[in-house]
């Protein structure tokens with residue numbers, strides 16, 4: 480698949496010194512749904528290269544903190560930011576939440592994780608769902624009561640069923656496709672607020 484790789488958002492991100500065009504997806508989500516606040520403790524799953532970290536650190540301010548986890552080696556371009564902790568780890572293997580915050584819990588959990596795609600629709604959808612299922616299973620461990628969860632998922636019938644189930648544990652659940660998402664992409668974002676732990 481050849482994209483117009485250097486599209487409008489790619490160029491805009493370069494000009495504004497953001498590490499990826501994905502920044503504009505989170506910005507659109509945050510402008511519309513008010514997910515991030517000053518002082519929040521945020522977990523960013525699949526943070527690399529780190530445009531969401533750049534945006535989130537600014538939003539939560541010095542009293543907040545952002546923890547980023549990615550399989551890829553830590554991005555040194557981000558290590559000068561004060562309120563950020565970055566880990567090289569596979570989320571599917573990670574369990575030591577208590578080492579990251581005093582109570583092991585976050586106000587906001589973000590996931591822009593994307594599995595390695597095969598081009599086989601069913602396989603890619605199932606892998607994407609697998610990442611999200613682990614997050615949902617672990618919410619009681621790492622999301623504070625009344626906290627928010629924002630995640631990306633490849634749309635499918637199974638994904639929609641999972642999203643319906645989320646309505647039982649969050650007061651608000653919205654599906655959103657940012658303008659900055661590439662038109663060929665099957666991804667959607669799910670914004671869940673007011674977790675009932």
Ligand SMILES: C[S@@+](CC[C@H](N)C(=O)[O-])C[C@H]1O[C@@H](n2cnc3c(N)ncnc32)[C@H](O)[C@@H]1O
Nearest residue numbers: 499525527528529530531549550570591592593
């Ligand atoms: C689309 S990129 C994230 C871009 C990021 N939000 C930004 O703004 O720069 C998706 C990331 O998810 C990571 N990822 C995929 N599966 C993962 C897993 N099991 N554990 C941790 N990271 C994972 C990939 O390594 C990749 O860096």
